[in-house]
Amino acid sequence: MQTTVDRAGLGRLISAAGGSADGITAVIDDLGADAVAATVVGELLHRADVPAGPDVAVQVGLRHGDATIRYGLQVGSTGVAHLPSGAGEPVGTPDASLTQDLTEVVRSLFGPRGAQSSASRVVHWGHLEDPSAFDRPLPAYDVVRRLVDALDRPYDIGLAELCVRYGSDKWGHHTYPRRYEQHFGPLRDQPLTILEIGVGGFGDQHRGGASLEVWRRYFPRALVYGLDIVDKSHLTDQRVTVLQGDQSSPTDLARVVEVMGRPDIVIDDGSHVSAHLLASFASLFPVLRHGGLYVMEDLQTSYWPTFGGRAGTYDDPATSLGFLKTLVDGLHHEEIVGRTPAFTDPDIGGVHFYHNLAFVEKERNLDGGAPSWIPRGVRQRAGVPD
Numbered sequence: 510m511q512t513t514v515d516r517a518g519l520g521r522l523i524s525a526a527g528g529s530a531d532g533i534t535a536v537i538d539d540l541g542a543d544a545v546a547a548t549v550v551g552e553l554l555h556r557a558d559v560p561a562g563p564d565v566a567v568q569v570g571l572r573h574g575d576a577t578i579r580y581g582l583q584v585g586s587t588g589v590a591h592l593p594s595g596a597g598e599p600v601g602t603p604d605a606s607l608t609q610d611l612t613e614v615v616r617s618l619f620g621p622r623g624a625q626s627s628a629s630r631v632v633h634w635g636h637l638e639d640p641s642a643f644d645r646p647l648p649a650y651d652v653v654r655r656l657v658d659a660l661d662r663p664y665d666i667g668l669a670e671l672c673v674r675y676g677s678d679k680w681g682h683h684t685y686p687r688r689y690e691q692h693f694g695p696l697r698d699q700p701l702t703i704l705e706i707g708v709g710g711f712g713d714q715h716r717g718g719a720s721l722e723v724w725r726r727y728f729p730r731a732l733v734y735g736l737d738i739v740d741k742s743h744l745t746d747q748r749v750t751v752l753q754g755d756q757s758s759p760t761d762l763a764r765v766v767e768v769m770g771r772p773d774i775v776i777d778d779g780s781h782v783s784a785h786l787l788a789s790f791a792s793l794f795p796v797l798r799h800g801g802l803y804v805m806e807d808l809q810t811s812y813w814p815t816f817g818g819r820a821g822t823y824d825d826p827a828t829s830l831g832f833l834k835t836l837v838d839g840l841h842h843e844e845i846v847g848r849t850p851a852f853t854d855p856d857i858g859g860v861h862f863y864h865n866l867a868f869v870e871k872e873r874n875l876d877g878g879a880p881s882w883i884p885r886g887v888r889q890r891a892g893v894p895d
């Protein structure tokens with residue numbers, strides 16, 4: 510495996526992909542074309558989802574300046590492998606070759622909606638001189654079709670389909686994708702930092718990561734971070750970083766923020782223990798970027814004492830839903846006479862409740878209340894009825 514660019518380099522590449530071709534080329538030169546090509550091929554293969562099948566050899570050529578960096582992709586009964594061949598002559602006789610400018614490939618994979626282009630692409634088929642190739646589709650057709658779709662249509666796949674593909678229970682057992690798409694759809698082509706608490710697989714170190722793959726794929730320009738109390742760091746890969754820590758520990762969360770920077774989206778799908786949800790929110794909401802979203806899943810546990818919830822009362826602010834309900838009052842903090850300020854008050858832009866799921870929007874909430882001359886029916890200073 511050739512060296513890929515590191516996380517900071519990937520962030521730069523993603524940002525550049527939203528700008529001019531010259532800007533992308535300059536960043537490629539700075540990071541090293543070979544490392545960028547290795548990164549791009551890894552991303553391309555991840556998105557292409559090429560299944561195991563008959564033997565097919567495809568050569569991917571990435572043109573940069575005078576050089577073409579070539580990779581051999583070998584599909585077979587065990588899946589797909591890529592064999593770096595470096596700049597130089599092709600390896601063997603491929604069933605197909607796909608050659609495109611590296612700058613254009615970077616922009617297609619990591620650029621916003623509408624930035625995709627195939628203007629520099631050349632596709633050659635290896636066996637068209639064999640008349641039998643016209644009787645049936647060549648196995649190479651589907652492989653190249655998948656690569657081309659990954660480049661040309663990075664935003665064409667839906668969240669429910671991704672959850673089924675990667676095995677996240679967000680779809681099926683739950684029906685969250687419709688709500689996620691409602692809130693995440695407008696952000697989908699932004700260069701985001703996303704943290705999900707709860708990687709999945711619980712005590713089994715070798716299981717989990719389904720939803721991190723979902724987010725990586727749904728947000729083609731995002732850097733995705735996962736936090737789990739169990740060490741699942743082996744799931745770390747190009748755009749996904751998996752950290753170990755306890756979501757109820759402010760120290761662990763501070764370490765996560767140190768590595769990740771300020772997130773644009775936080776999704777809490779961890780222990781579902783109310784006190785843990787509240788502790789994570791207290792540490793992470795203040796560092797969430799304005800315009801960002803904080804999501805809590807599986808809020809039914811707020812009613813279940815085994816998860817630190819309350820069975821008989823619904824407004825206890827020590828439970829997850831009881832706490833979230835207090836944010837509705839926080840939205841109106843400037844209208845409430847004599848309110849004891851909550852740390853969230855200046856930053857609550859909206860709270861959206863769905864079955865077992867809530868989204869909190871972070872926005873400046875300091876526009877001022879209604880004019881002071883409107884009688885409130887309470888004494889402004891004492892906070893008691895007139």
Ligand SMILES: C[S@@+](CC[C@H](N)C(=O)[O-])C[C@H]1O[C@@H](n2cnc3c(N)ncnc32)[C@H](O)[C@@H]1O
Nearest residue numbers: 707709710711719720737738755756778779780
């Ligand atoms: C429901 S699974 C996450 C599923 C995953 N988000 C998905 O959709 O594919 C919950 C995960 O939270 C982790 N977890 C439990 N307690 C935690 C804690 N205190 N801090 C961090 N992670 C925790 C568990 O190890 C488990 O892997």
